[in-house]
Amino acid sequence: MRLNRRLWLLVHGWLSLPIWLLFCFICLTGTLAVMSHEITWLANPEARALNPGDAPAKPIPELVEAVRREVPDAEIARVMTLEPYLITAIKFSSPDSPHNLAYVNQYTGAVQELGSGITFIEFMRSLHGWLLFPWQNSYSIGYYLVGAMSLVVLGALITGPVIYKRFWRALTQPRVRTDRGSRAFLGDLHRLGGVWSLWFLLVMGLTGLWYLTQGILWHNGISAWERPEPVALADVPKTDHQPPEHISVARALAAARQAHPGIEPTWVAFPEHNRGHFDVAGSGPGFLYDDFAYRAFISPWTGTVAQSRQPAGMGPMQTIAHIADPLHYGTLGGLWTKIVWFVFGLLLTGMSITGFLIWTRRTAVATRDVSKDRTRRGSEAGPTASMDLEDART
Known part of the structure; x- marks a missing residue:
């Protein structure tokens, strides 16, 4: 009976491996998506809305006309204003390409760049939101997978404080032991990060649960608003x-x-x-x-x-x-709360990694113990049982 329990624990651990990998990936992409505007500003100088003369932003109609002057046959699709330090993005189509994007400086009215395809901002939101899985019949498998991770977050929020006795002490007396081995070190990091992230886990869990609910509603033709x-x-x-x-x-x-x-x-x-x-x-x-x-x-x-x-x-x-x-x-x-979310997003990503490392160490120990137990049982049963055991392994 003891051996069977260990085997079931081992199977349970290996089955949860894909969930942990997916959860870590979603945490990391979400963290990058939070700062995707700022990353765009750093990576692409043409996306910066420089305003050396401290001029007021031009009205949207003027920005649209700037694109039409640059591309006379442009069919404007939409205008998107972003942060004050980023350009205004104007999507349009032309006879040569159905999906184009113009970066227009809202302070100077200059078209700084013309491109096509999706932006880094759109890519990160899509990668985090539905893992780039295709949408069909008002649903995406990727959207469901991401939404289902909210149950993992809420489960960790509920079970973490139960497992970690007197968890509130970590708020006033944080402890990270570096002299007790890697297992104690990783465990302290995981628990400390979890306690300080309880509020963040609650926000991510509840909003993620809403996204999952929203996906189910969309799948069944129900929307929060009726289109005109x-x-x-x-x-x-x-x-x-x-x-x-x-x-x-x-x-x-x-x-x-x-x-x-x-x-x-x-x-x-x-x-x-x-x-x-x-x-x-x-x-x-x-x-x-x-x-x-x-x-x-x-x-x-x-x-x-x-x-x-x-x-x-x-x-x-x-x-x-x-x-x-x-x-x-x-x-x-604005920017300051995005920085806070980015830091705690990194912390949540790190927690998923430390939790995975703790799990792998425990799984390795469990695998070793099960192997030793099976070998010992084979030795006690005699040569015939050992031969049968070897046949079973091969």
Whole structure:
């Protein structure tokens, strides 16, 4: 019976190996995703929005016109404003390429770079969010795998303090023993990091659990918000052999500001077809809310607001949907909170590594003990049993 228990413990340990590797990878990519804007600033000089003259940011319509002057046949898809020290990113299509990106300095109006494909920021968010698994039928296996790691985080949050007796002492009397061997050293590091990261584990676990729930809702055709109805056919102007012209982006922004006087637009999506809308989103007075909490969908033909959203009109599920990202990525307080999230993300990654090292050492000991026990049993049973044991091993 003792041998069977050891074998089951060994099997359990080996089966949990892929989970630990996946968990560590998700922790590391999430940590990098938190600082992806800053990493972009460091790695790519053309992504920096230098402002030597301390000029105010130019309005979005001027930045759009700068791209059109640079690429006359550009079809603008969306405008994304980032941190003040990063350029404004404008996505557009052209006859030569369907996916292009322009880096426009919002202070000088200069187009600093033209490129195609996805940015490092988008890549890191996608790698962390769904492991680059494809999306089909409103779900991604990778998204489910990442979301399921929230259960691991919450499980560690619950079981850690139970296993570590009087864990609160680590807050006032931290201990890392360097003279008791590697096993004691790794164990002290793991426990110390865990105690100081309890609040971070709670935030990551709850927001991750929301992402998992959200993925299940998407899979079943349920969304926090209903999209506005397409523009009525009667509002689409009729022309003779010429495509009708939309209202200007300046007029669409004015309509959004009228609906939300305090909005700071960070996202402007152009209509994808004749019955689509201008989609203007941004931040506002709400501290915890993301950059899509204030949003307006504007008819490209009449300039009327088809739908508007703001925190005051949100239900519980909609509120959670708009505060999850700032809490998960640490963007709620700007650069300083992102630095805090980055540090604790590294700490959580390190905890997963130390936990894995502790597990491997215990597994190695368990494997050795089981091997010795089997050898001893074979020796006690005599030569025949030993031969049978050797046959079983081969």
